[in-house]
Amino acid sequence: MDVMPQQPPQSPDPSRPPLDVSDLSGASALSALADPASLAEPPPVSLRTTLRRVALGTVAAAVLVTGAVVAVPDDGKKASRPSVPGPVSRALTATAAGAPASLSDLTALIGDRQRWVGTHPSDARSWAVLGAAYVEWGRRSADAAYYGRAEQALNRSLNVQPGENGNTAAWVGLAALADARHDFVTAKKWGETVRARQPKEWAVYPALIDAYSGLGDYKSASTAVERFTALRAGVPALMQTARMYLDHGWREDALANARDAADRATTPAQKAECLYLLGELAWERGEPAEAVAQYGAALRTDRAHHPSLAGRARALAALGRTDEARRDYRAALAHLPRPEYMLELGELYESLGLDGEAAKQYARLREALAQDDGQGVDNALLRGRFEADHGDPAAAVGLLDDEWARSHRSAAVADALGWALHRSGDPSAALEYAARAVDTGGQNASYAYHLGVIQKALRDHGPARRNLEEALRSNPRFSPLAGPAAQEALDDLVTPLPGGPQDMQPAPEPGPEPTTAVRAPAPQQAAPAAPPAPTARPDAPKAQPKPAPQKPESQKPEPRKPEPQKPAATQQAPGSR
Numbered sequence: 001m002d003v004m005p006q007q008p009p010q011s012p013d014p015s016r017p018p019l020d021v022s023d024l025s026g027a028s029a030l031s032a033l034a035d036p037a038s039l040a041e042p043p044p045v046s047l048r049t050t051l052r053r054v055a056l057g058t059v060a061a062a063v064l065v066t067g068a069v070v071a072v073p074d075d076g077k078k079a080s081r082p083s084v085p086g087p088v089s090r091a092l093t094a095t096a097a098g099a100p101a102s103l104s105d106l107t108a109l110i111g112d113r114q115r116w117v118g119t120h121p122s123d124a125r126s127w128a129v130l131g132a133a134y135v136e137w138g139r140r141s142a143d144a145a146y147y148g149r150a151e152q153a154l155n156r157s158l159n160v161q162p163g164e165n166g167n168t169a170a171w172v173g174l175a176a177l178a179d180a181r182h183d184f185v186t187a188k189k190w191g192e193t194v195r196a197r198q199p200k201e202w203a204v205y206p207a208l209i210d211a212y213s214g215l216g217d218y219k220s221a222s223t224a225v226e227r228f229t230a231l232r233a234g235v236p237a238l239m240q241t242a243r244m245y246l247d248h249g250w251r252e253d254a255l256a257n258a259r260d261a262a263d264r265a266t267t268p269a270q271k272a273e274c275l276y277l278l279g280e281l282a283w284e285r286g287e288p289a290e291a292v293a294q295y296g297a298a299l300r301t302d303r304a305h306h307p308s309l310a311g312r313a314r315a316l317a318a319l320g321r322t323d324e325a326r327r328d329y330r331a332a333l334a335h336l337p338r339p340e341y342m343l344e345l346g347e348l349y350e351s352l353g354l355d356g357e358a359a360k361q362y363a364r365l366r367e368a369l370a371q372d373d374g375q376g377v378d379n380a381l382l383r384g385r386f387e388a389d390h391g392d393p394a395a396a397v398g399l400l401d402d403e404w405a406r407s408h409r410s411a412a413v414a415d416a417l418g419w420a421l422h423r424s425g426d427p428s429a430a431l432e433y434a435a436r437a438v439d440t441g442g443q444n445a446s447y448a449y450h451l452g453v454i455q456k457a458l459r460d461h462g463p464a465r466r467n468l469e470e471a472l473r474s475n476p477r478f479s480p481l482a483g484p485a486a487q488e489a490l491d492d493l494v495t496p497l498p499g500g501p502q503d504m505q506p507a508p509e510p511g512p513e514p515t516t517a518v519r520a521p522a523p524q525q526a527a528p529a530a531p532p533a534p535t536a537r538p539d540a541p542k543a544q545p546k547p548a549p550q551k552p553e554s555q556k557p558e559p560r561k562p563e564p565q566k567p568a569a570t571q572q573a574p575g576s577r
Contacts, residue, residue: 088112100269106140109133117153124167127157132173139180142338144375150177168194168201175207182378184214185407202231209240216409218247218440235261235270242277246284247411249442255281272302279311284443286475291315306336310344317348318477339368339382346390351480362390381408384416389481393423411441419450427457438467445471445478449486456489465493 087108113130117123131153138146154177157170171194178187191208194201205228212221225244229237238261245254258281262274279294295312298305313328329345346361365386369379380399387396400417418433434451441447452467468490477483 100273106133106137110137122160124157124161125169127153127160128167128169128173131157131170132176135173135177135180142336144372144377147177147180147375168198172204172207175204179207179210181376182214184211187211188215200231202228206240213247214410215407216411216440235264235274239274239277246281247442251281251285251443268302272298272305272308275301276305276308276311279308283311283315284475288315288318288477292319306332310341314344317480322348322352337368339365339379342368343382343386347479347481381413381416384420388416388420388423393420396420397424411437411447415441415447415450418454422454422457427454430454431458443474445475446482448474449482453489456493461493465490468493
């Protein structure tokens with residue numbers, strides 16, 4: 001039944017204000033930490049409706065609770081398993097295996113821990129369980145207000161029992177929380193702290209993989225995936241490996257691992273997540289019909305898997321089934337109001353000439369980003385993408401420059417920064433970032449499109465044509481706006497001039513040579529001006545030749561090119577912004 005944790009079924013009360021973590025029953029967040037009963041109380045009534053927006057998160061999100069789960073007592077006896085395990089037991093069993101807990105079981109787990117810490121405020125492990133569960137809940141409901149509650153619970157756990165005294169579960173939760181807020185530097189610090197003390201604590205590796213990927217350290221991410229697989233082989237490891245292969249552009253290997261994971265999945269929630277990944281792989285290959293089939297299979301397996309609704313909407317739009325696409329987007333946003341879905345729907349409206357509807361969606365996007373800002377979520381990447389195409393490109397450059405300075409140097413940030421620089425009128429500075437994105441971001445059609453357009457602006461027509469062709473070959477309908485723009489840019493490069501090039505015209509018939517006059521030498525034709533040399537930004541990545549990818553014998557890939565030299569970033573202590 002769709003109810004919030006520890007809440008009876010009842011109609012939502014729209015008159016109640018949304019949760020404000022800085023004002024829990026009139027108290028500050030720090031005051032709430034001093035009063036365990038405040039966290040043991042159920043969430044405000046108005047948040048009960050968020051469960052209707054909940055969707056299954058990634059496998060990495062599914063294992064967030066695992067570091068804080070209470071293990072089966074090791075008393076030398078085999079614990080008897082109840083014939084019909086309750087929802088809390090099922091949630092603990094699922095998370096202990098690194099699998100996603102069902103939505104109703106996660107609800108029961110949160111309610112159970114809320115009640116327990118209300119009467120046992122010195123139970124550090126239960127505070128850690130509750131905090132990690134709040135992180136997962138926030139991700140799966142797109143409600144960043146839960147991140148504040150998670151932070152309170154995890155800090156309370158550490159106050160009761162410091163991490164140095166064995167409470168690494170709370171540190172794992174803090175790493176996951178930082179990932180959820182896109183603070184990858186802090187996530188890396190917490191994750192590496194756990195790994196240094198307990199190298200075999202497999203629950204920390206999903207958070208480390210997310211952190212390394214967000215920082216653009218793909219070599220460390222690959223190593224973390226390999227270590228996670230060695231410590232906890234199974235469906236979660238196969239999913240992480242498939243995503244790693246996709247990031248490297250090794251689509252066949254990604255597909256093989258994703259199919260293997262889907263075949264081994266044992267619960268509907270886990271099966272739906274695997275099918276969703278198969279849909280994403282089909283979309284990246286430019287096969288929208290196959291993507292629709294896989295997303296549909298995920299929804300038949302788990303009706304609450306709302307990311308599959310958004311994915312199916314994107315694929316339906318590519319197939320020209322725009323009415324169905326709008327239906328699925330609206331349904332996904334009703335349950336899971338993620339800002340990226342708002343941007344996708346707004347661009348679909350814009351491509352259809354529905355400028356009024358697009359403007360409404362963009363306004364909703366700005367509101368959602370502002371709400372996330374208030375909960376400590378760093379959405380600079382998405383905001384920069386939006387501003388570059390639909391707002392203020394100069395503002396986008398400022399946002400993304402700050403991200404780069406914070407060592408958030410993933411392929412996605414490099415691509416967004418390069419595109420924002422181009423849109424703001426500086427294609428020369430944009431080139432190095434866009435090239436880095438293509439070199440390290442796998443076979444991403446959007447990255448190739450952006451690089452091709454930038455090269456075209458610099459009159460580097462040969463490489464521009466090749467990258468635009470690659471974008472359209474990889475996924476010809478990768479965006480309802482950018483896809484047609486890529487085709488138009490390519491057509492502009494390959495369309496011959498009227499009458500054809502001069503050197504392809506037939507030579508005129510030679511006339512009779514005069515016998516008394518000496519022929520003057522033909523005037524020398526001026527050589528065409530060379531394109532202006534790009535002016536590198538002081539912190540721009542250095543271009544390097546791209547070696548052909550080679551897999552090690554262990555089938556665990558290294559990045560496709562050596563990492564460019566990067567300026568040293570200022571170190572931040574865990575928990576700092």
